[in-house]
Amino acid sequence: MADMYVQKQHRDEPKASGWAAGIDVGGTKTLICIGTAEQQVVVRHKFPTVHTNDAHFFFESLFEELEHCLKQEGLLLAQLKGIGIGFPGVVDNDSGTITHAPAIPWSVQDRIHGDSTHGGNAHESIRSIVAHRYSGRLVLDNDVNMAALGEQWLGAARGLRHVMMITVGTGIGCGLILNGEMYKGAAGGAGEMAYWIAGEEQAWQAAKQKGTDEFGVFESLTSGTAITRSVKSALASGIPGTHMIRLAGGNRDEVGARHVLQAASEGDVEAQMILEPALVHMAMALTNVISLLNPEMIVVGGGVAEGNTYYLDEIRQRVALWTDIPCTIVPAGLGNEAGAIGALATILGSSVR
Amino acid sequence: MADMYVQKQHRDEPKASGWAAGIDVGGTKTLICIGTAEQQVVVRHKFPTVHTNDAHFFFESLFEELEHCLKQEGLLLAQLKGIGIGFPGVVDNDSGTITHAPAIPWSVQDRIHGDSTHGGNAHESIRSIVAHRYSGRLVLDNDVNMAALGEQWLGAARGLRHVMMITVGTGIGCGLILNGEMYKGAAGGAGEMAYWIAGEEQAWQAAKQKGTDEFGVFESLTSGTAITRSVKSALASGIPGTHMIRLAGGNRDEVGARHVLQAASEGDVEAQMILEPALVHMAMALTNVISLLNPEMIVVGGGVAEGNTYYLDEIRQRVALWTDIPCTIVPAGLGNEAGAIGALATILGSSVR
Known part of the structure; x- marks a missing residue:
């Protein structure tokens, strides 16, 4: 690349x-x-x-x-x-x-x-x-x-003036370029989307975690870590997970986010169901960013979107369901460089x- | 003033x-x-x-x-x-x-x-x-x-560089000053917080309303119009509403958002319960704006906040519960001028x- x-x-x-x-x-x-x-x-x-x-x-x-x-x-x-x-x-x-x-x-x-x-x-x-x-x-x-x-x-965003970059990996990171400039906010703290809350249950979670080193509420629903936790919990609760386990070399304990993403993109319904909450919450948050900031483009980086068109395709479809404000959602172009x-x-x- | x-x-x-x-x-x-x-x-x-x-x-x-x-x-x-x-x-x-x-x-x-x-x-x-x-x-x-x-x-925001103005009245309006400049986004559409969604029920509502002239989902939960609708529905369902009806000159049909706000600020529990959903959703949205944009100040204008310290006090308390990123939340200083x-x-x- x-x-x-x-x-x-x-x-x-x-x-x-x-x-x-x-x-x-x-x-x-x-x-x-x-x-x-x-x-x-x-x-x-x-x-x-x-x-x-x-x-x-x-x-x-x-x-x-x-x-x-x-x-x-x-x-x-x-x-x-x-x-x-x-x-x-x-x-x-x-x-x-x-x-x-x-x-x-x-x-x-x-x-x-x-x-x-x-x-x-x-x-x-x-x-x-x-x-x-x-x-x-x-x-x-x-x-x-x-x-x-x-x-x-x-x-991916070469020369654009209004861009959000979001990285979906171990956690959630976010960088904003607005009016052609890096946007950092009043005290350099802009971009903390990891701490977004949606709904009262999440609000209580945020109140409990405020000021700790724990993952933010949004992050704990949508990151790679969250997807890994979901699949481990689903497997522990007894779902077969045949396809995902096969992708993890037959080792049930090794199944993680990337196997969920790969299996989902190959049509495995179990994997798609496990991924769904992370997809929905991410798509809702991106819809809200589009309404608030009207960016030309949202660039999605990090391990979760990488090398997998399913994830971004599903996000795009949900966002298009909820807003008609145009915004291009694309994978990062430079990978980890x-x-x-x-x-x-x-x-x-x-x-x- | x-x-x-x-x-x-x-x-x-x-x-x-x-x-x-x-x-x-x-x-x-x-x-x-x-x-x-x-x-x-x-x-x-x-x-x-x-x-x-x-x-x-x-x-x-x-x-x-x-x-x-x-x-x-x-x-x-x-x-x-x-x-x-x-x-x-x-x-x-x-x-x-x-x-x-x-x-x-x-x-x-x-x-x-x-x-x-x-x-x-x-x-x-x-x-x-x-x-x-x-x-x-x-x-x-x-x-x-x-x-x-x-x-x-x-x-209220004299000379500040990172400010959100939100107006809470018939609908919800929002203007952003970022890095000292008006922020309008790629196609002049920034600030459409009225269309924010939080949770799957709201997402379905947004999908249904997309492209129509209807109020946005967030707006239909938090605007003055929404508060009026809530109180009318509560009165129709049979709550006594004694204090609010008294404030409306004894006319049950005339009770609206401003009577709810005044009664709530005077300690009327019915009014406070009717106002609660609008307060919680507004406070969650402002918390998310603070996490994403790190503004120095959020200025709240429009009829709902005007001449009533209860509304903003309650918002501030909820926001403080969920984030420790500092941001001053104040009423507009210039009123309708x-x-x-x-x-x-x-x-x-x-x-x-």
Whole structure:
């Protein structure tokens, strides 16, 4: 897929006018992309995310990997126009702090000791840590916002001005591009669709969970995790699940969201019934977003929609039943490179920011 | 209330540097305001909206009223920096057309004859009609968008960058100011919260009503009309309704939304129970808007919230139960002048547009 939108550049070609690095720090993997103002991604480098409580060590390792990538192209850090980095958490670009990022140990204040010397650099600015190594432009953001920018720069939503990106995977993430700009809201908290509620039962659930680290109510109905939980519960209650178990290599305990999605797309009625609540709630929420924001396009990323036309087809049919406001609902175009490419776009993109 | 933010200007004071007209065309009344770049509203003139199928006649009458207002200040039409006009419908500022405006007869294409000679100038641009009389700047928009701009220019949301205005009256209207700008979406259709759905029963209702002129599902649960319908149904089913009937002058048939709201605020349990569904659905929807958009403020206008602290207090308490994202929920500051003042702001305001 990646090769559809990227042309490899050879060493003997003339150098492009501007270079930048886009980095997507994930819970398990980190992806570094080096790209040019001509919208070419010339280096991609993926490696396991360094798990450490020490933010200084984290960025030391990250910049070693980055310099290794640059060396491949005969470039120096100082030649970059800037570096964009996306993280799975709430990121304040101005202060350079990151919160609500359980997958990033150094971002988490030590709750037992209540003392930053025992782990966690939550209050230390990423900007000040990076400043020792790089003095150029540094843009920090949430990973889903970066993915939305990536899709708008080089992916499914190329050049559009009103776009929502929603990722349906372990949880639900959401990034908004409105009036051609990243929309972050008053305190950088926009896009928390995971916490949507619909109906009084959900409202009580939200009241119970408020302020905890638990999944949001909407997320706990529609994410991949939710679909896995539903199928496990259905199997435990005694449904045969023959088709889904076969797809999971005959292992009943291994059946999860992706087997439900595959079986459903192959016409398995059990799988379709298990998927139905997640589909209906997602379609209702997207209908509401369309009514409120009138976006040109909703891009659906994350594991649940990936490589499976059934899921989005079913969503589209339900949305069309409930609203006649036009909005294109499409799968993400950049797969799991969207975040790193969006991080590049924060430096190299012109239409946004 | 109006006098709190407006200083009257006397004829013998020096003239302000720039003048503009802001006009709010309502279903029953039209309000013309003449204001200055110094944020002074010097003329207010309210009169019955002219009901006619003929758009040319409509604007001829409107400009007669406007010139009458200008004459009071010794001004000529040509001296205005611009004119802003808000309408109760979907307005395309570029083409100058207005649709979905049942209260404005000339905006409605004749459905019986299917022929524009039999009434309705739906396809005729307001811009071309007005051009005969005024060649300066003309800004056209929906009345709720205008009200949101008014509240942001001189009202409750003065100077804020992320604001939702929602009006709760006969129906539900919604205007969004995001990143300091009016947000209209891809085709000018943003803010249609009236059509939100929450739950499968509502989804079926939405499917049934799609493409009709009926109230949206959310609106039919939360508007003043909905509250009136609920109380009438409760009275018909035999509840005593003593307090509400007393507030309606002893006339059972006259009991409506405003009596429910007043009785509820005075502690009448029957009224509070009748109001509850409208409150809960409104509070859930505002919670979802807060999660998605992280606005600094939600301004609630329209007849239901006006002059009654109970309604907003109850909404705030429910929202606080479900989300800890901060957002101030306040009543509108400009009352029913917000639309005309917002129309002025489109010409005279600097922070927006």
